[in-house]
Amino acid sequence: MKDEILRHLRYGLGKDAAHSSVYDWRMALSRALRDRMVDHWIPSTQEAYASGSKRVYYLSMEFLIGRLVEDMASNLGLVDEAKAALKELGQDYETIVKDEPDAALGNGGLGRLAACFMDSLATLGIPAMGYGIRYEHGLFEQDFVEGQQVERPETWLQQDHIWEFERPEVQYPITFGGHVEHHDGKAHWHPSETVIATAFDTPVIGWEGRWGNTLRLWAAMPTKVFDLASFNRGDYLAAGRSEALARTICRVLYPDDTTETGKELRLKQEYFFTSASIQDLLRRFLSTHADIRTLPDAAAIQLNDTHPAIAGPELVRVLVDKHELGMDEAIALARRCLGYTNHTLLPEALERWPEWLFGRVLPRHLEIIREIDADHLRRHEGAPKILDHGNVNMGELAFIMAHKVNGVSALHTDLVKKTVFNDLHKIHPQRIVNQTNGITQRRWLKTCNPALSGLITRELGNGWVTDLDLLSQLKSRTGDVAFKEEFVAAKRANKVRLANWVTETMGISIDPDAMFDVQIKRIHEYKRQLMNILETVALWNEMRAHPDAGWTPRVKIFGGKAAPGYHVAKEIIHLINDVAAVINSDEITKDLLKVVYPPNYNVTMAEVLIPAADLSEQISTAGKEASGTGNMKFALNGALTIGTLDGANVEIREHVGPENFFLFGLTAEEVMERRTQPGFARAAIEASPRLQRVLGQIVEGRFCPQDQGRYHGLVGMLYDSDYFLVTCDFDSYYDTQRRADEAYKNARNWAAMALVNTASMGFFSSDRTIKGYAHDIWHVGSRLGAGEE
Numbered sequence: 001m002k003d004e005i006l007r008h009l010r011y012g013l014g015k016d017a018a019h020s021s022v023y024d025w026r027m028a029l030s031r032a033l034r035d036r037m038v039d040h041w042i043p044s045t046q047e048a049y050a051s052g053s054k055r056v057y058y059l060s061m062e063f064l065i066g067r068l069v070e071d072m073a074s075n076l077g078l079v080d081e082a083k084a085a086l087k088e089l090g091q092d093y094e095t096i097v098k099d100e101p102d103a104a105l106g107n108g109g110l111g112r113l114a115a116c117f118m119d120s121l122a123t124l125g126i127p128a129m130g131y132g133i134r135y136e137h138g139l140f141e142q143d144f145v146e147g148q149q150v151e152r153p154e155t156w157l158q159q160d161h162i163w164e165f166e167r168p169e170v171q172y173p174i175t176f177g178g179h180v181e182h183h184d185g186k187a188h189w190h191p192s193e194t195v196i197a198t199a200f201d202t203p204v205i206g207w208e209g210r211w212g213n214t215l216r217l218w219a220a221m222p223t224k225v226f227d228l229a230s231f232n233r234g235d236y237l238a239a240g241r242s243e244a245l246a247r248t249i250c251r252v253l254y255p256d257d258t259t260e261t262g263k264e265l266r267l268k269q270e271y272f273f274t275s276a277s278i279q280d281l282l283r284r285f286l287s288t289h290a291d292i293r294t295l296p297d298a299a300a301i302q303l304n305d306t307h308p309a310i311a312g313p314e315l316v317r318v319l320v321d322k323h324e325l326g327m328d329e330a331i332a333l334a335r336r337c338l339g340y341t342n343h344t345l346l347p348e349a350l351e352r353w354p355e356w357l358f359g360r361v362l363p364r365h366l367e368i369i370r371e372i373d374a375d376h377l378r379r380h381e382g383a384p385k386i387l388d389h390g391n392v393n394m395g396e397l398a399f400i401m402a403h404k405v406n407g408v409s410a411l412h413t414d415l416v417k418k419t420v421f422n423d424l425h426k427i428h429p430q431r432i433v434n435q436t437n438g439i440t441q442r443r444w445l446k447t448c449n450p451a452l453s454g455l456i457t458r459e460l461g462n463g464w465v466t467d468l469d470l471l472s473q474l475k476s477r478t479g480d481v482a483f484k485e486e487f488v489a490a491k492r493a494n495k496v497r498l499a500n501w502v503t504e505t506m507g508i509s510i511d512p513d514a515m516f517d518v519q520i521k522r523i524h525e526y527k528r529q530l531m532n533i534l535e536t537v538a539l540w541n542e543m544r545a546h547p548d549a550g551w552t553p554r555v556k557i558f559g560g561k562a563a564p565g566y567h568v569a570k571e572i573i574h575l576i577n578d579v580a581a582v583i584n585s586d587e588i589t590k591d592l593l594k595v596v597y598p599p600n601y602n603v604t605m606a607e608v609l610i611p612a613a614d615l616s617e618q619i620s621t622a623g624k625e626a627s628g629t630g631n632m633k634f635a636l637n638g639a640l641t642i643g644t645l646d647g648a649n650v651e652i653r654e655h656v657g658p659e660n661f662f663l664f665g666l667t668a669e670e671v672m673e674r675r676t677q678p679g680f681a682r683a684a685i686e687a688s689p690r691l692q693r694v695l696g697q698i699v700e701g702r703f704c705p706q707d708q709g710r711y712h713g714l715v716g717m718l719y720d721s722d723y724f725l726v727t728c729d730f731d732s733y734y735d736t737q738r739r740a741d742e743a744y745k746n747a748r749n750w751a752a753m754a755l756v757n758t759a760s761m762g763f764f765s766s767d768r769t770i771k772g773y774a775h776d777i778w779h780v781g782s783r784l785g786a787g788e789e
């Protein structure tokens, strides 16, 4: 390893060791690791190709992969070797690891899920390819200026993305606009714009390098650098048009995961990566198969939400316009390839395109969608339509074009059947299935929490790394005082690590023996960070009134970004920061309560916060969080959950047992019922003197004396509408927090509950999730050991 690092330093980077920076060392180390990856990757790729086995194509607009050095070193079993080699070279492994930018090609849960799935697919030896976009700028970086969020562009590609291989030979034209002519019984699309999609491949190597898959991200290039003919004609704009489109199409990840639907560039991004992926998988298929009708035996295409839903019409277009299949046959064939995962019920996040816009960008696809609607209506009278009220409904399109549709937790799948897709579910009662989300324990325990994972491996061996159910053996250890002490010591070490980081980066000192209470996720009204900060103020009031009442000291930790255009979410951020400033400078409560909100929450920060958490905040309005995956990461790392019966919380509680979970709040059914009662919010506030007081303080400007009206709108909204029922759940949330306080005082018992949480998380491995998809939806198997067959 040492020689390899030096070789890359010298011949890859043109540097000598004496004059190398941390960056140079990281590049050299990464290159050395990548070489080893390739040694696993190429045989897997060859095997998949030679065996002709069915492949999974996971189409996702987002892959939130974070840093890769540690993951790659860990999966290859090279961590110790790398550390030792660097040490001999006078370099520190940790420093080098920290130099890597966090690849943030996603917004949140949906993108991180895709990254966990890639790890599990490779570990399970399932031939698969992830397809996405190589954004030049990932999710914006967040800063706080006087407590308010400001966004800065993210620039990860200003450094070499060391893991990828550019594939200039893999290129496809992607066309937009123009018009369609019909003659000789055929459709001819004459597009007005073209860009070239070109591939960049990152190897994804599973545990112990047993199998390797590819994450193929598409970048856009102009067709010709310069259209000389147009230029000479004096058409200067046309000469640069393809160049301009190519430059914008992969420029930036859309940072809004709810409202920013209906933007033309977004539609072009979606079609760009979907069409490239479909062309690519068809080329691969046709290089070894003669009959296009056997495509479903070779390709399972999974749509991560509706963003790639244009895959249905695109596949039909190629089958009909190029391969001359009949429309009905093409639709049926495409359906056998496609699966669709729904990730949200929020109406504002369901994609709809105005028909006029859609037809302008993709005229041929609009015709095909009309045919799909007609075909479906012929078979199912009165069925919901894709084209409705002047809109193209991408949810209906994905549903109708998929042979299986899945929700991401038991409750969510149930609600998908009862609400958004109720009518379609009645027509196709077998189509909707559940695949509860999962997380990869390789990143979310093994690498991010060496203290705990080392202890577990010492006790159980390392089988849990690929079989998380083995953790259940830890359940018998809840009475083992010595083991529990080590379990607690691991948590404490992680808390000290976090406390030091908070002091260094924010200048706030926090006590590692206080309860670390953490809410990290995108800022959204339905996730109710607002309820958390209101509860914080209520607790502070009580602490000030009775400072000697034997309080459990707490550190309230927040992390998360708001979409740049989401005004209310930004107000909530501002309020949290205003409250933090006042509470953190209060002499009376200084040993009892702190509020910490480090800016720029991302995957890397999660890897530090989650192992250090005692209490995990999963407090969404019931029925709104499709699954959640942070909830699983916390429980795996031995945090207890305070949460509602929402998303996967329901299943987490079943697995850990109700006595090891702090449940509160209305159920999804009660939520719907309560909303029908006029004035429910005002009534809830009037019934809660505690909440009234907190809201009064905020309105009076207690936390913003220089700008007293700042939160009038926010508080007014709670009185008048409160769609997410913060007011209704407030008291039960407050009381449950105090139950958590009491429980925390009994350190032994808390440790036992925490241990049961860790021990019960086997089900939430993304390995289990992927096996579910492979069996129920994709009908693919593992190639592990297949070489010796």
Ligand code: 26V
Pocket: 107, 108, 109, 110, 111, 113, 254, 255, 256, 257, 258, 259, 260, 261, 305, 343, 344, 349, 408, 437, 625, 626, 627, 628, 629, 647
């Ligand atoms: C929607 C849109 C709309 C157009 C602009 C860009 C954009 C980006 C993302 C989305 C989809 C958001 C849906 C989502 O992230 N759902 C989350 O999925 C997680 C994985 O299944 C799940 O754990 C979370 O509960 C769910 O909120």
